[in-house]
Amino acid sequence: MTKDEAVAKLEQIATLLDLRGENPFKSRAYRTAARALESLSEDFESVVREGKLDQVKGIGEGIRAKLQELVATGRLTYLEELERSFPAGVVALLEIPGLGPKKVKILWEQLGIRDLEELEAACRSHRVGKLSGFGSKTEENILAGIEQRRSYAAYHRYGDVIGLAEHLVEQLRAHPDVVRVSMAGSFRRGKEIVRDLDLVCSSAKPAAVMAAFISSSGVQRVVNHGETKSSVILEGGLACDLRVVPDEDYPYALLHFTGSKEHNIALRQRAIAQGKKLSEWGLFREARSRFSAGSEDTASERESEGERIRCRDEAEIYAKLGLAYIPPELRENLGEVEAAERNEIPRLVEWTDLRGTFHCHTTASDGHSTLKAMAEAAQESGLEYLGIADHSKSSFQANGLDEERVALQQEEIRKRNKEFRGFRLLSGTECDILRDGRLDFSDSVLASFDYVVASVHAGFSTSEEEMTRRIIRAMENPYVTMLGHPTGRLLLMRKPYPVNLEKIIDCAAETGTWIELNAQPLRLDLDWRWWHAAREKGVRCVINPDAHHVRELGFVRIGVNIARKGWLRREDVINTLPLKLVEKALRKKRGGGG
DNA sequence: GCCGTTTTCGGCCCGACTGTTTTCAGTCG
Numbered sequence: 001m002t003k004d005e006a007v008a009k010l011e012q013i014a015t016l017l018d019l020r021g022e023n024p025f026k027s028r029a030y031r032t033a034a035r036a037l038e039s040l041s042e043d044f045e046s047v048v049r050e051g052k053l054d055q056v057k058g059i060g061e062g063i064r065a066k067l068q069e070l071v072a073t074g075r076l077t078y079l080e081e082l083e084r085s086f087p088a089g090v091v092a093l094l095e096i097p098g099l100g101p102k103k104v105k106i107l108w109e110q111l112g113i114r115d116l117e118e119l120e121a122a123c124r125s126h127r128v129g130k131l132s133g134f135g136s137k138t139e140e141n142i143l144a145g146i147e148q149r150r151s152y153a154a155y156h157r158y159g160d161v162i163g164l165a166e167h168l169v170e171q172l173r174a175h176p177d178v179v180r181v182s183m184a185g186s187f188r189r190g191k192e193i194v195r196d197l198d199l200v201c202s203s204a205k206p207a208a209v210m211a212a213f214i215s216s217s218g219v220q221r222v223v224n225h226g227e228t229k230s231s232v233i234l235e236g237g238l239a240c241d242l243r244v245v246p247d248e249d250y251p252y253a254l255l256h257f258t259g260s261k262e263h264n265i266a267l268r269q270r271a272i273a274q275g276k277k278l279s280e281w282g283l284f285r286e287a288r289s290r291f292s293a294g295s296e297d298t299a300s301e302r303e304s305e306g307e308r309i310r311c312r313d314e315a316e317i318y319a320k321l322g323l324a325y326i327p328p329e330l331r332e333n334l335g336e337v338e339a340a341e342r343n344e345i346p347r348l349v350e351w352t353d354l355r356g357t358f359h360c361h362t363t364a365s366d367g368h369s370t371l372k373a374m375a376e377a378a379q380e381s382g383l384e385y386l387g388i389a390d391h392s393k394s395s396f397q398a399n400g401l402d403e404e405r406v407a408l409q410q411e412e413i414r415k416r417n418k419e420f421r422g423f424r425l426l427s428g429t430e431c432d433i434l435r436d437g438r439l440d441f442s443d444s445v446l447a448s449f450d451y452v453v454a455s456v457h458a459g460f461s462t463s464e465e466e467m468t469r470r471i472i473r474a475m476e477n478p479y480v481t482m483l484g485h486p487t488g489r490l491l492l493m494r495k496p497y498p499v500n501l502e503k504i505i506d507c508a509a510e511t512g513t514w515i516e517l518n519a520q521p522l523r524l525d526l527d528w529r530w531w532h533a534a535r536e537k538g539v540r541c542v543i544n545p546d547a548h549h550v551r552e553l554g555f556v557r558i559g560v561n562i563a564r565k566g567w568l569r570r571e572d573v574i575n576t577l578p579l580k581l582v583e584k585a586l587r588k589k590r591g592g593g594g
Numbered sequence: 595g596c597c598g599t600t601t602t603c604g605g606c607c608c609g610a611c612t613g614t615t616t617t618c619a620g621t622c623g
Binding site for chain 2: 025028029059097098100394395398399435459
């Protein structure tokens with residue numbers, strides 16, 4: 001029984017207690033206990049076994065007994081009882097926006113609704129609107145919520161599939177008959193949302209590789225199984241295709257299946273203009289030249305396509321087309337072919353360029369790891385500095401810090417900094433941008449931080465003009481270092497709030513305010529589509545993990561993918577700077593002007 | 595269910611918004 005599993009069980013209990021309509025403070029107690037357990041730095045099982053749980057604030061007699069049962073037997077009878085009182089589908093109803101425990105309880109008790117399908121039917125037959133507390137507007141909203149969920153079901157967030165994708169590649173790479181293997185498709189291009197995974201590999205024994213692939217762990221169902229192409233459904237409903245080709249075909253296949261379609265079309269047009277032809281099978285000279293040297297290879301079997309130009313890898317294909325190599329992230333036909341022709345493909349930022357990061361939370365607000373643990377994890381991963389930016393006081397829901405607690409945290413940071421060598425904690429805040437664009441702290445308090453992340457967390461339902469004005473007002477405050485998650489979107493869950501990003505980017509350029517690339521996989525905000533233009537205007541990017549747990553510090557790696565997709569170079573990303581230069585940049589920002 | 599102390603039960607995080615209602619409950623951040 002790991003700590004994380006125990007935490008999950010406590011949270012399940014809290015949710016089920018809510019559904020049962022128990023005293024809300026009781027379910028909160030379970031959530032508090034889960035948080036307390038999370039920030040436990042000692043080994044969970046030994047703490048329970050040695051009876052040290054009673055020293056943990058937030059875990060009392062009742063929950064302690066349940067954790068002891070869990071560690072001793074691996075079971076939790078209280079949770080099992082609770083689970084018996086609701087069908088599994090009822091819990092899933094909570095994921096519909098606007099439905100909380102009270103409403104779900106009514107739907108289950110009064111209409112016997114057990115899952116989303118039954119809920120949809122009940123809304124369509126207007127049985128829901130007749131319930132007390134419900135109405136026609138609620139029915140509409142529920143139906144819209146179900147519809148949204150359904151349309152999202154075919155899509156997956158990059159961060160949710162990266163583990164599976166890497167696992168599949170590793171499995172294939174370990175196979176003795178596999179020569180080369182790579183992810184292809186939108187995943188390889190680093191798209192924030194993917195529909196499926198595409199794998200390309202080369203082998204002289206495709207049948208053996210295919211057999212291994214369809215039986216690999218993580219495969220739930222085989223849709224198609226052939227010699228060169230197989231399709232499977234992975235756990236979690238993600239579709240995955242594998243293509244196996246002879247090794248000499250590999251570069252062309254990889255290029256083709258990486259796409260994008262638009263990029264491929266641009267490359268083909270270019271090939272045609274040069275008297276060549278490009279397809280997934282190769283790059284060919286026109287048929288009339290097929291008697292020239294080197295025509296004995298497999299291309300001679302496809303005489304109508306002419307002689308294949310041999311390329312050992314993708315870079316050679318680009319070179320034969322008179323182009324510089326184009327990294328997969330840029331292959332969207334958004335100017336990369338033209339840039340490659342002029343040899344102006346930027347040298348994109350790499351995740352190993354990052355020297356530090358800002359915008360991390362701790363247990364002081366809504367984070368699940370302590371300041372100490374975050375600092376240790378950052379040092380272990382080789383960072384030179386880590387910025388702590390817990391929530392400000394208006395974010396009650398996130399246990400935001402008031403001025404007094406800010407002072408305490410700053411004191412702790414000062415103390416810890418005296419102990420570090422070659423590493424520094426920076427004291428920051430994720431300060432709420434209030435409804436009128438004022439900030440949640442006075443200027444004198446803001447001045448006490450090393451830096452300020454200004455973010456919108458409430459009041460999303462406003463006009464674009466109002467929201468834009470609000471954010472610009474905040475950015476004009478000289479103490480605001482950077483704008484946090486500029487659109488507030490949650491991928492596949494919540495649309496961005498309305499905001500005029502052109503004006504925000506212009507304002508960032510004028511005031512020298514950095515814009516965050518929030519690397520939390522749910523956000524990836526600001527979107528990569530805006531970065532190229534922002535860079536051209538001189539806006540600096542800062543890649544932040546928005547980490548609420550030590551293991552989330554690694555999110556910056558996904559953020560770097562997105563930055564690359566946005567054409568950003570190392571010099572465009574502030575946190576590639578070493579500590580000394582970052583400190584200088586922070587002072588310069590304070591000094592006014594960019 | 596936990597905590598604190600006011601030693602045995604009362605308080606536990608706040609405010610805005612929506613849709614329902616006709617004065618407020620539920621949800622969300």
